[in-house]
Amino acid sequence: MNQTIETILSHKSVRKFEDKALTDEQIKVIVQSAQAASTSSFVQAYSIIGVKNKEKKSRLAELAGNQPYVEDNGHFFIFCADFHRHAVIGDMEGTDVTASIESMEKFMVALIDASLAAQNATVAAESMGLGICYIGGIRSNIQEVAELLKMPAHTIPLFGLAVGYPAQDTGVKPRLPxxxxxxxxxxxxxxxxxxxxxxxxxxxxxxxxxxxxxxxxxDTWTSQMANMLRDPKRMHMKDFIEKQGFAKK
Amino acid sequence: MNQTIETILSHKSVRKFEDKALTDEQIKVIVQSAQAASTSSFVQAYSIIGVKNKEKKSRLAELAGNQPYVEDNGHFFIFCADFHRHAVIGDMEGTDVTASIESMEKFMVALIDASLAAQNATVAAESMGLGICYIGGIRSNIQEVAELLKMPAHTIPLFGLAVGYPAQDTGVKPRLPxxxxxxxxxxxxxxxxxxxxxxxxxxxxxxxxxxxxxxxxxDTWTSQMANMLRDPKRMHMKDFIEKQGFAKK
Structure with missing residues (x-):
């Protein structure tokens, strides 16, 4: 087994980080790694927002359900679906791209593109000895998060990625057979x-x-899943997605 | 720069493979790597189908738009959004989970989960000297692909991943600044x-x-994008997604 596979197989989410910021060089390597991921028809339909501003991070932590590690980490990334860039390009090139970028197909492309990029960022960070935690919680108040980050139409903040020097040691959680x-x-x-x-x-x-x-x-996995799925969560999502100009047709 | 980051940064899609099948051990390591990725609230909302059957691969290549590397590779994986497992668990545990798993939020969770897993599979494969190519083309005839793979309700075949020994050497394609x-x-x-x-x-x-x-x-990137986005593609997607029981509310 090579070192890369060892890194991948020993992944565990880290929810407590040392008070030590990532360097600009570390951030650059992580973002470049994200960008190196495959992208559907070369469309590169995502953006990454790196939040350093303390007030903004604190507000994001609140909006994500008071998770302290959204605020306290080495760096906080937000991965976004992004066809705003292509809407602007449509204007530049005199081509109407609206029907295409507002389709369900392109919504899926943007989510997949952004997630492939994020997982490259994760593996790169972990290979440097850093720990990570994905933050789906930003979707709990997605409208407020989008406003805070000044997201234009045809963009969606999908999830956060807290990265930093681990200050806790947790075990690897067993996956499904x-x-x-x-x-x-x-x-x-x-x-x-x-x-x-x-x-x-x-x-x-x-x-x-x-x-x-x-x-x-x-508790067992099946009881955990049944309990979690009993109450539908984030039922504002469909309206928000459509309002942002995605998955309309 | 460590070896993992070198692997990530030297990624290029491979569209011509040697006629040499992956071993079961290689497939196992790739799937285990996929499973080691983060998953939203531990939900593990995806499945992977490995297609070895020659007739099926040949049919998939047709359905994906006659891409020969869908048929000719070391192994062909299909990554699927999957809440079927959770629907069954709902029955087992006597909990109604339908509203939850049919929400836009959970559709996004399944796409993100499956994509994080797929990118781990990619990095693991590339770290072993293998090449990969994502195949979004299976969505061009997604209904037929779903039937061929006998996909139940609450599952979606999202994209393929062709893996194998590279028989071509292409350059790394420059990403957006x-x-x-x-x-x-x-x-x-x-x-x-x-x-x-x-x-x-x-x-x-x-x-x-x-x-x-x-x-x-x-050609320039902006003209390439404008040309690609002029004609909306795969406009059957929204109906298919909803028919499979996803993104309804």
Whole structure:
């Protein structure tokens, strides 16, 4: 196993960072790594906002649900879907691109592009000994986040990425059994196999939480998922996405 | 610069592979790497289908727009948004999860989760000396692809990933200037700066194509984008996404 794969397999989210800012050189390498990711038809349909301003970070932490590591980290990136650039290019080149950039297809392209870039940023940061945590919480108050960052039409702040020097050591969280995620030749739907995979995984996860919390917690993955998915969250999303000029048709 | 960052920065899509299949061990490492990526609230809302069957690969190549490297590669993965697993878990746990998994928010979560996983797979593969190419083309005939792979409700085949031993050597394609992608503290919209960044980039890209095609091609990035975005593509997408039970509210 090479060093890159070791880095990837030892990933764990870090939610407590040392009080030490990333250097401009580190930020540059992380952003360049993000940009090196594949992009659909070379469209590069994303932007990254790096927030240094203390007041802004503090406000973002509030908007993301009072997560202190949004404020306290080495650097905070926000990955955004971005077809604003292409709207401007349409004007420059005298081409009407609106129907295209406002389609569901291009919304998906922007999300995929931004996420591929973000994961490159993550792997690059972790390879330098830094820790990361993705922050979906910025979507809880996405309208306010978009205003704070002065996002124009045809952009969406998708998620944050807190990066910094780890001040905690957590364990690697066991993932679903490979056979539950990975199918050969077509989607496998054997209910008996599926249930037995989940039973095994529930035991593993329950044991993981039990050990990590010294017995305070031992919930299974399926109960955790059912509890989380009982109440729909962020139901403002569809309106916001359409208002920003995405996924209309 | 460490080896991982070198791997990331030297990425280029490979569209011609040697006739040599990946081993099961290589596939396993790639899938495990994918699974090690962050996942929103631990939801793991994706699946990966590895297609080995020759007839299926040949049909997928047709459906993706007759791209030969969909058929001829070391292994072909398809990354899928997947909340089917959670629908089944809802039944198991006696919890109604429908409104949640059919929301725009969870559609975004599934796309982001699947893409983070895919990029880990890419970096792992490239670190082993393999080449990759993402295949968005499977969305051109997404209904037929979904049927071929027997995808149930609450799943979407998002994109393919062709992996294999490179049989061509292409150059690294220059990305947008960092300052055009990366903003500090808030979204920058200075038109003069923006235009001058794009002018510089157009010169760079035009020169890149000129050299690579021995003078046959020298289009700019903005003209390439305007031409591509003139005609909306894959306008069946929204109906398909909603029919699969995603992004309804």
């Amino acid at each position: 490979m056979k539950n995620i990975y199918h050969e030749d077509e989607y496998q739907q054997d209910e008996v196999v599926f249930n037995s995979q989940l039973e095994d995984y529930n035991k593993e996860i329950s044991g993981y939480y039990h050990e990590r919390t010294k017995g305070k917690r031992s | 960092m300052k055009n992608i990366y903003h500090e503290d808030e979204y920058q919209q200075d038109e003069v700066v923006f235009n001058s960044q794009l002018e510089d980039y157009n010169k760079e890209i035009s020169g890149y194509y000129h050299e690579r095609t021995k003078g046959k091609r020298s």
